[in-house]
Amino acid sequence: xxxxxHGALAVLSAVAVLAIPAAAxxxxxxxxxxxxxxxxxxPWITVDAAVSNELxxxxxxxxxxxxxxxxxxDGAKGEIKNGSTGKYRSTFDVQLDKPGTYKIGxxxxxxxxxxxxNGEQKRWRGAAAxxxxxxxxxxxxxxxTESSRRLEIFATRGAPTKExxxxxxxxxxxxxxxxxNDLVVSEPAQFKLLLDGxxxxxxxxxxxxxxxxxxxxxxxxxLTTDAQGAFTAKWPGAGMYWLEATVRGGKSTIANAxxxxxxxxxxxxxxx
Amino acid sequence: xRLPVYTAALTGLMATPALAADLTLSLExxxxxxxxxxxxxxxxxxxxPDKVAVKTLAVWYDVKLKNQEGQKWLKDMRQWWRRAGxxxxxxxxxxxxxxxxxxxxQVVFRAGASPLGTLPAGQYNLVxxxxxxxxxxxxxxxxxxxxxxARASASAKGETELGALSVTVKP
Numbered sequence: 216x217x218x219x220x221h222g223a224l225a226v227l228s229a230v231a232v233l234a235i236p237a238a239a240x241x242x243x244x245x246x247x248x249x250x251x252x253x254x255x256x257x258p259w260i261t262v263d264a265a266v267s268n269e270l271x272x273x274x275x276x277x278x279x280x281x282x283x284x285x286x287x288x289d290g291a292k293g294e295i296k297n298g299s300t301g302k303y304r305s306t307f308d309v310q311l312d313k314p315g316t317y318k319i320g321x322x323x324x325x326x327x328x329x330x331x332x333n334g335e336q337k338r339w340r341g342a343a344a345x346x347x348x349x350x351x352x353x354x355x356x357x358x359x360t361e362s363s364r365r366l367e368i369f370a371t372r373g374a375p376t377k378e379x380x381x382x383x384x385x386x387x388x389x390x391x392x393x394x395x396n397d398l399v400v401s402e403p404a405q406f407k408l409l410l411d412g413x414x415x416x417x418x419x420x421x422x423x424x425x426x427x428x429x430x431x432x433x434x435x436x437x438l439t440t441d442a443q444g445a446f447t448a449k450w451p452g453a454g455m456y457w458l459e460a461t462v463r464g465g466k467s468t469i470a471n472a473x474x475x476x477x478x479x480x481x482x483x484x485x486x487x
Numbered sequence: 488x489r490l491p492v493y494t495a496a497l498t499g500l501m502a503t504p505a506l507a508a509d510l511t512l513s514l515e516x517x518x519x520x521x522x523x524x525x526x527x528x529x530x531x532x533x534x535x536p537d538k539v540a541v542k543t544l545a546v547w548y549d550v551k552l553k554n555q556e557g558q559k560w561l562k563d564m565r566q567w568w569r570r571a572g573x574x575x576x577x578x579x580x581x582x583x584x585x586x587x588x589x590x591x592x593q594v595v596f597r598a599g600a601s602p603l604g605t606l607p608a609g610q611y612n613l614v615x616x617x618x619x620x621x622x623x624x625x626x627x628x629x630x631x632x633x634x635x636x637a638r639a640s641a642s643a644k645g646e647t648e649l650g651a652l653s654v655t656v657k658p
Contacts, residue, residue: 254560
């Protein structure tokens with residue numbers, strides 16, 4: 216059975232540490248595009264990439280850019296331009312040189328292990344095939360977690376297209392019934408959460424509006440997916456929203472391993 | 488059906504009422520006392536009562552900038568962009584035009600002629616959206632019936648980016 220992240224905070228923070236080396240704990244990782252809806256024949260976007268508690272304020276750690284990729288509307292690989300990493304954030308540009316919807320993000324998959332060796336707590340992360348040799352035979356309390364993380368944002372020049380929304384059937388994904396660059400405040404958005412291509416039912420999805428530094432309430436919404444993995448986001452206002460879901464448990468293809476899969480995106484909701 | 492339309496459009500002579508019908512938009516772009524003024528981008532379109540865009544009649548933007556750079560801000564007319572603009576190829580003859588100065592403007596759209604062409608009989612809104620650089624956005628909707636059986640007018644008034652607006656349809 217699938218359980219949600221709040222039952223397993225300890226494991227989640229370990230995953231976060233290993234997947235995002237800059238993160239010291241389960242801070243939020245985010246990508247923030249300068250625009251998501253663009254016109255004209257040569258639009259660019261600038262994206263901030265950081266790890267922090269408050270959204271979307273870069274005041275903790277930068278996100279590393281090496282695992283990020285750009286997918287053009289036709290499915291071709293795009294380019295990250297002018298990338299740079301500072302103390303608190305990374306930043307880069309993407310030139311939307313083709314009409315349609317771009318995807319920018321990363322999807323990682325790996326095995327992580329925690330174990331004790333001579334009374335000391337150890338951690339390891341790598342490819343599943345290396346685990347047998349990487350973890351010493353003398354290790355005790357070995358805990359294996361197959362973790363997959365997906366982080367992605369979208370930006371569209373002209374009319375939205377769907378090529379980059381195609382599902383891979385691997386890890387946790389969102390099936391955008393409502394296109395991610397076609398969101399307006401008056402229209403609830405329909406999404407579906409899928410784990411390895413199948414409905415992820417009963418999973419809590421966190422949707423947090425940006426700008427929380429200047430208000431007392433965080434305004435976060437906790438939505439739960441139905442039997443089909445579907446959930447509906449009703450927007451309290453226009454703005455940027457951070458959306459996150461984590462599924463822990465379920466079958467792993469690796470013997471004796473637990474499963475952990477997460478999904479993060481940033482969505483821009485425009486005024487009507 | 489096609490031939491009479493063609494003839495009427497060509498000669499401008501009277502024909503059956505539906506063929507000669509027209510829609511006149513009177514629109515005021517307000518004079519604003521602001522430090523940095525740019526003429527607004529304005530889009531005009533026809534939509535059904537459930538807000539489905541049927542036709543874009545006019546888009547006033549910086550058509551003359553090199554490399555079509557003026558199109559970069561078309562998306563600021565958010566409703567038009569989402570409902571119609573993003574699916575159009577601009578510039579489009581009879582639709583794209585330069586921005587207009589503050590003051591009163593009148594545009595006549597004729598049945599059978601581009602860009603109005605033919606419109607199935609029914610209830611519609613004429614929608615005008617204005618978006619100004621370093622300024623705001625405003626949208627006004629004015630209902631009209633098509634084809635008109637008699638001369639009919641409806642008006643609306645903007646508060647920020649648009650002034651008085653009226654739509655008159657005539658058989």
